[in-house]
Structure formats: structure tokens, C-alpha cells
Amino acid sequence: MQQPLIIEAAINGATPKAMNPHVPRTVDEIVACACACIEAGAAIVHHHNDDGLLDGRHATEPYRKAWIAIYARHPQALLYPTMGGGGPRTHIRERYAHVEELADAGMLRMAIIDPGSVSLGPLDPDGTPAAIDLVYQNTFADVRYMTDVCRARGLAAHVSIFEPGFLRVALAYHAAGRLVPAKIQLYFGGPVLPFGLPPTAVSLDAYLAMLAGSGLSWMVGVLGGDVTETLAQLAIERGGHVRVGLEDYAGPHQPRNEELVAEIVERARRSGRAVATPEQAAQLLGVPRV
Numbered sequence: 001m002q003q004p005l006i007i008e009a010a011i012n013g014a015t016p017k018a019m020n021p022h023v024p025r026t027v028d029e030i031v032a033c034a035c036a037c038i039e040a041g042a043a044i045v046h047h048h049n050d051d052g053l054l055d056g057r058h059a060t061e062p063y064r065k066a067w068i069a070i071y072a073r074h075p076q077a078l079l080y081p082t083m084g085g086g087g088p089r090t091h092i093r094e095r096y097a098h099v100e101e102l103a104d105a106g107m108l109r110m111a112i113i114d115p116g117s118v119s120l121g122p123l124d125p126d127g128t129p130a131a132i133d134l135v136y137q138n139t140f141a142d143v144r145y146m147t148d149v150c151r152a153r154g155l156a157a158h159v160s161i162f163e164p165g166f167l168r169v170a171l172a173y174h175a176a177g178r179l180v181p182a183k184i185q186l187y188f189g190g191p192v193l194p195f196g197l198p199p200t201a202v203s204l205d206a207y208l209a210m211l212a213g214s215g216l217s218w219m220v221g222v223l224g225g226d227v228t229e230t231l232a233q234l235a236i237e238r239g240g241h242v243r244v245g246l247e248d249y250a251g252p253h254q255p256r257n258e259e260l261v262a263e264i265v266e267r268a269r270r271s272g273r274a275v276a277t278p279e280q281a282a283q284l285l286g287v288p289r290v
Contacts (some may be wrong), residue, residue: 003284004276005268006183006241008044008219009037011257013082013247014053022256023246025050027062031069034079036258037245038070041265043281044078044110044183045070046158048247053120053136056090058083060098067107076278078287080110080158086117086137092145103153109287113146113157113182114138115173116166118195122224129194136162140169147173147180156181156287163196167210174214181286184211184218185243190225192250199230208238217285219243226251228263236264236271 011033015023024033024047034045047066051058063081070077081102084095102108117137121130138146150157159182161167167186173179186207188199197203199222211218220231221243229251232242244260268275276284 002239002273004274004280005236005264006044006217006219006276006281006284007042007261007264008046008221008241008243008245009034009042009257009261010046010221010243010245010247011037012047013245014048015246015249020246020249020254022254024257027066027069030066033257034066034070034077035073036256037261038074038077038278040258040261041275042261043276043278044080044158046080046082046243046245046247048082051084053085053134054087054089055084056094058095058098060101063098063102064105064107067102071107074278075290076282078110078278078281080108080112083112083114085135086139086142087135092142095142096146096149100149100153103149103155108155109282109290110156110158110183110285111146111150112160113143113150113170114160114162114166115143115146115169116163118162118166120193120195122192123194143169143173147178150180151178154180154288156183156285158183158185161186161207164206164210167207171210171214174216182216183241183285184216186218186220188220188222188225188231190222190248190250193224195223199225199227201234204231204234204238217241221248223248224250228260228267232264232267233271236268236273
């Protein structure tokens with residue numbers, strides 16, 4: 001029997017309201033949206049504040065305020081924040097400070113570990129990658145810091161995989177017994193974000209071949225595309241998990257986050273696969289108890 005399906009809702013990211021008016025940006029909007037997603041079937045909620053990818057220090061207080069309200073309604077919810085990219089203007093202690101502060105305040109059970117670097121940006125109107133200087137950078141030293149913080153504080157991890165090399169680094173830590181309980185987040189590049197592997201069955205097979213024998217849980221997400229129309233069904237059928245949300249979505253409609261969650265719940269129902277509660281997801285992923 002397959003494990004219950006874990007659904008993650010990535011509810012905002014850098015997506016502006018000009019692109020979709022349903023994107024939650026204020027603390028109150030984030031609270032309402034997160035709760036709606038959990039009630040629709042999401043076990044994990046990921047969100048950003050208005051700090052940008054190039055901001056080294058991300059504010060702790062907006063997360064704390066939102067999470068107090070979310071936990072009041074859903075005390076078992078799994079919540080985790082983003083982090084800023086690296087580079088000469090900042091350092092990993094600054095970039096990870098809000099993660100450590102939230103963990104030390106007893107509000108965080110799962111943190112982000114991003115084990116590599118990748119160029120990110122949209123396409124120009126002529127179809128070529130935009131000429132911008134944007135690299136999401138994480139050195140091997142940064143990765144060591146993140147993994148050490150998670151191990152020291154007893155946190156589970158969302159491990160972001162943007163490229164196959166990211167997964168090789170994560171698997172090296174896993175083989176050495178130095179990776180905390182983790183969800184391996186396989187990101188695929190949609191039509192408007194030219195990075196990584198495309199969201200196809202062949203691409204998923206390549207990652208699953210790398211993961212074979214590891215015992216690690218995996219989840220699919222499509223950045224700059226639509227996971228529901230590409231990889232969601234394959235993940236449901238093969239025992240993986242699914243991330244949806246307006247951080248990732250690029251398509252012809254302007255859905256709400258909870259609607260995207262509900263679509264995955266319906267696909268799971270039609271496939272005969274149960275949907276995990278936050279408590280079940282925490283148990284499956286090895287997330288420490290509240």
C-alpha cells in the first residue's frame with residue numbers, strides 16, 4: 001500500500017499581485033491563505049515575506065506573526081520559510097539567521113537546505129534567457145553550515161534540487177549519515193524558467209534512478225509551469241509527493257492556492273491514494289514532534 005500523498009502549498013514566492021491578485025503578501029493574507037490550503041488538503045505550507053532573493057537578511061518577525069495565527073488554528077501544520085541567495089554581499093550566517101531564530105523560538109520543525117547554485121531568470125520576448133545577473137548561490141561551505149544547523153537543532157529539511165548536481169551533493173551527505181530527515185524537493189523548469197530538467201517522465205526517471213535505494217521521500221514541483229498538468233499524476237502513481245502553489249504556477253488562469261491544492265486532492269482520490277494530514281506527513285518525513 002502506498003504512503004499517503006503529501007501536498008505542499010508554496011503560496012507566494014516572488015509572484016506579484018499584478019500577475020495574480022490572489023497571491024497573499026500581507027501577514028493577514030498569508031494566514032488566511034495558509035489555513036485555507038491546510039483545510040483543502042495541504043500538509044506543508046511554504047511562503048516568503050517581501051524580502052527578495054538578493055536580500056541577505058530576511059526578517060523573522062513577519063514569519064513569527066503569521067505562524068502564531070496559523071498554529072492557533074492548525075497546531076500540527078508544517079511551515080517553513082525561504083532564504084536569500086549568496087554572493088559577495090552577504091554570508092550564510094546572515095542568510096540563515098531567521099531560520100535559526102525561528103527554530104530557537106520553538107516555531108520551526110523543518111528548514112530549507114539548498115545544496116547548490118543555479119542561474120535563474122525569465123526568457124526575453126525573443127525566447128532567449130534574459131541578460132540579468134541573477135545567480136542563486138550556495139557554496140559547499142554554505143551547504144555544510146545549513147546541514148550542521150539542522151542537525152544541531154533537530155530540524156528536518158526540505159532539500160531543494162534545481163539541477164542533478166544538487167542531488168549528488170545531498171546524496172553524499174545522506175551516504176555519510178549527515179543529512180537530517182528530509183524531503184527531497186525535485187524542481188523542474190517550466191516553459192518560462194529555463195533551468196534544470198524539463199517536467200517530463202524521462203526527467204523524473206533520471207532523478208528516481210539517482211534516488212534508488214536511498215529511502216528518501218521525494219516531491220515534484222514545476223517552477224514557471226503547471227505541475228498539475230505535467231508531473232503530478234506520475235508522482236501520485238509512483239509513490240512521490242506534490243508541491244503546488246502560486247510561487248510556482250505559470251499558466252493561462254489566475255487560480256487561488258487552495259484551488260490548486262484541491263485539484264491534487266481530487267487526482268489522488270481518483271487514483272485511490274489517501275492524502276496525508278500534517279501529522280501523517282510529519283511522521284513520514286521524520287519531522288520532530290511539536
